[in-house]
Amino acid sequence: MAVAVVAGLGATACAADTDQLAGPVAASPSAGGQPVSAASLQSAATALCGARQQAASDVAGARGVFYALAHDRLHDLARMVQDRDRAAAARLLEAKAAVERDFAGQVTARKARADLERLVRATGAALGVLSIAPPACAGEPERK
Secondary structure, three states, rough: OOHHHHHOOHHHOOOOOOOHHHOOEEOOOOOOOOOHHHHHHHHHHHHHHHHHHHHOOEEEEHHHHHHHHHHHHHHHHHHHHHOHHHHHHHHHHHHHHHHHHHHOOOOOHHHHHHHHHHHHHHHHHHHHOOOOOHHHHHHHHHHH
């Protein structure tokens, strides 16, 4: 199903210009046609790391962090990555969907952390496709 979602985004895909990563990397239709900076994508990844850590003791707080600081940028990231690496975009969307399902219902802290870990790793890989360095926390497994 995630591959179908990714395929449906085809006409709106944006490619990153890796020579200008300090500034905007692409225009994103979901961001009102405004440029999406590498820094905003990195910030979203860092927020996911924070949500992953927070989920150990406060799943509702982790949900708030996810939706307030990362969710929308993950959609932008998937659109930007899909033409370069469709599989990486699909993994990102699948991992994001798992976290969304967790936060839509009653989820244990353990399950939320595990799914957030998967999303952190998929986000880091997607950033790598665009030659954007993921935050250090994206390459580190969660400490328990």
